[in-house]
Amino acid sequence: MVAATEPASRPQDVLAGGTFLFQEVGSTRILTPEGFSEEQRLFFKTALQFCREQVLPQAARIEGKDNALLRDLLRRAGDLGLLSVDIAETYGGTGLDKTTSLLLAEAMSLLGSWSVTSSAHTGIGSLPIVWFGNEAQKAKYLPKLATGEWVAAYALTEQGSGSDARGAKTKAVKSQDGKHYVLNGSKLYITNAAFADVFVVFAQVDGDKFTGFIVEKDTPGLTVGPEEHKMGIRGSSTCPLYFEDALVPVENLLGELGKGHRIAFNILNYGRLKLGAGVIGSMKLQLQSALKFAQERKQFKAPIATFPLIREKLARMATLVYAVESMTYRTAGLVDGRLASKERSDADYDAHVIAAMEEFATEASIMKVFGSEAIGFLVDDAVQVHGGAGYIEEYPVERAYRDARINRIFEGTNEINRMLITGMLLKRAVKGDLPLFAQARSVAEELGRGERPRAGRHDALANEEIAAECAKHLAIHGMRLAAETFGTELDKHQEVMAALADVVMDAYALDSMVTRTRQGATSGVLDPVRVALVRLYAMESTTRAFERTRRALCATLKGDALSLELKRLSALDAFTPYDPAELRETLVAGLEEAGGYPYNPL
Template sequence: MDAASKATSQQGLALGGAFLFEEVGSARILTPETFTEEQRLFFKTALQFSREQVLPLSERIEAKDNALLRQLLRQAGELGLLSVDIPEAYGGTGLDKTTSLLLAEAMSLNGSWSVTFGAHTGIGTLPIVWFGNAEQKAKYLPKLATGEWVAAYALTEQGSGSDALGAKTKAVLSPDGKHWILNGSKLYITNAAFADVFVVFAKVDGDKFTGFIVEKDTPGLTVGPEEHKMGIRGSSTCPLYFEDARVPVENQLGEVGKGHKIAFNILNYGRLKLGAGVLGGMKLQLQNALRFTQERKQFNAPIVQFPLSREKLARMAALVYAVESMTYRTAGLVDARLGQGDKDAPDYEARLLEAVEEYAIESSIMKVHGSESFGHLVDDAVQLHGGAGYIEEYPVERSYRDARINRIFEGTNEINRMLITGMLLKRAVRGDLPLFAMAGNVAEELSRGERPRARVQDALAPQEVAAEAAKHLALHGLRVAAETFGPELEQHQEVLAALSDVVMDAFALDSMVTRTRQAATSGALDPVRVAMTQLYALDAIPRAYDRTRRALCATLKGGALDQELERLGTLDVFTPYDPAALRETVVAALESAGGYPLGAV
């Protein structure tokens, strides 16, 4: 058995992080081109709802019209858009996770609505779906599925954000044993002003981190005033205060002291959904920027005709293609793992949790890459609008502010960068992933001056080589760092963060090349997909080398560093290209489609 084969389970399913050890295109991946008709129908319904019911009311939403948000949730519930992740036995539809992510994409055309919808259907409802007992599910889920009740999630405190287990809110059992008495506070709680149900975390007796279901009329619970935020202004964000709040013992969620399982699994799934949750906004702002540049004239010509404007539009499209390819590839991995059993079986939620946890690496990648790609895209969109991009009349102004929060919630991007490489190394130490064996192979190849070769000789062969080179860079950098620092590596955050960026670019390039080849018609590659992949690679390749060099410079000194830097030259893969030709191929497709060429918003 070679090292790469150890990256698959006994059932033939790819393990989390396996992309780093397998050749590009060695296995088929889920892509938007392979969605089922049912998945497309749900997406179409949700997208129509966003276009017709949400976007026209953006100004009212921005003005903190909480009654309107609640009304929209109820309307979404009537269409079945709140119940995809809820089992049929409790009023839901219990559909696949790809459909769930498609709804997240469709609902992301307006940032405040996206956060409201996501907090209710995701972090607010899923803890009860996954960890609630039969009585709790029967009581709460049917009402959450229809939007009759609204859910919220209360984890963050003044002194505990990314360090969730540092919470100070305390729970003690009442003398009669009928209630948990909660004291403490929570910050930045989405939907708080109008939520009916809160999933709250507190420490039983001050040390056992535990989940609770707390209803809005609980004695001792007070919802504080609305926060006034830089972005997502229309969403409700309030603090919660617990002063001897009496929560019935039957509202304890899961086991005492096991609240971390709830919190961390919910965060993993939320990170995956964030990849989809930025796609709708990215596509919409690309479409708006294109339209603006076609209408706005300078020097007697529409600014869309200027090469630097077209360069930005092409780059924006390439970022959408990258995020879209990675997001639905990962959704397909989760669904493939779940597809081996009956979704109505009693252990379905347990298997779902295992699947989500298995792909926690990919989920953190989606969180970081998706949020930062959206930030880059909307920044270019503002630039293309010029002074108008600063005016509230134009939607891009609000989108620019709204996009910023994505790099903070669901665990900051700094935390998630640590998780990406940290989880890879932990799984390697456990023997679950062949990281050190593969890294040893890479070291031998570098010593012989060998570089990766393309398995397929086509227009994307250089990008296939680039993806493999990025994997080699990540593996080599991780091996050198692990050997140098040992158990203290986790303290060297600059090393782990730099190599996480390399891992992310490797996943993006691998996904884009694989998707483009899978979409070939009669063996012919689509030139637009090829161009978007090549454009992404032009930025990703030098970035991967830069980050690896940075990691090595923070790891080694003197002659050892010089030797490693010299060896990296073997992986310096540059292929001459015509930037104008690539740009024009993509922008011509944008102009023809009126926006992102592979899927309208």
């Protein structure tokens, strides 16, 4: 163990979205689970206990589409204050910070169907009214949504429009008497539809004004279709909606006429961030279950937990948990930092929340893609650890495997979000909000001299710090070359944008993990298990980031220009030799001692 130097401290509320690409690792303190307040921990503990004691024991009934039970569970959660964190006290909520909101999303994620049900209600169902509703709408709907007396749902997707939200075909025209909007069309894949009391619905007013509406379940002309039978999250309600001359009072128009895209996109930003938190609980549970199974299952007269390839899987699973957790709560801290100067009672507070979510839209997309794919990798390893048992319904990992797949589709597909990550960074750079092009010039000069980043701290994570900085340089250099080559046509070269988005994600993950580990040092001494977690991630991501950048360059440049850049790129190959067995044993020993993931925020 090596002494660690404390990072410099600067207020998080001065940081802009995407800033991590241009700051040295650890130059700014970040929020980590080790820094949660007692109130945040108490809410997390309450939600975790509720999920363990009242939700998981009912998993079979929930999986059997017991909608009455789901509704009852929502009401019980409401009684505990678990549905109202994002709602102001004025309207019956608790009005707490976004970190607490994400902690509840983590705690509620132990069972996929319940996670989707509760998050659809508290997030995409209720937040459009929280952020964009007028006073009368908030007073009417939010107190009932806060307690779970009423259940909310969000209706955006149609047969011909999903990620392309503004391509919706559902139409709305004002009635002759001017008292209603008449809606015609349909919506698909609506979570909570079978038992929701209120829907946030999007339609084209007069054919070209994309607008949001609050539609109650008893609205004349609204029909809820039959339940869909899904691969995973089978217990959650998913139905189509049909509007046939549905009469929606004019006072139920949500936000501004023709500005429905502001509602849809900002709600999706928050939903993407919450998805990052909403996979962590399940990841930890499946890691714990896989460890326990491996310790009890014997082959060749020995527990399979003693086999190196099984231990390798357990180590990789823990590394993914640490990565997602570190990135998620770092981002939560950034959002809360932006809101720290505002009081929840301020008239413009919700406008500041929307602005904060827009500011960190890149990080939200990162969390959506990274989190959804991390849980996919983790549950796949968990099934493999269980062997044949992992394929049998008796074991919860079978359900977890199916449930995890949807995460890569909803809240905007991972393909769309990869495009957004690169696109938003470049758009902000063009506007002058990020110093990407100036930094890229510096990177190019360093590469021309065959230089690579150096560590600012000479401790056990110095090489991992260098790897994080190299990943940033790779991303910045690749984005500059792509922008210069393709200009405004870059969005047509999706393979380039997606590859560079992967590099950006690895840079954010490794930066967050190194910074968190150093901040968590005890008396200046780094925790060896945390160091092993970071090092294992660095070893795998370093090769991946270099390969993704090379792929992007091969799709961007030709001939001598390509040869020159590939040669220059070699300076950023930050691979450092390591002993995989030593890392694995350090890591798994920590898991065995803790009986699972060792860094839970309790």
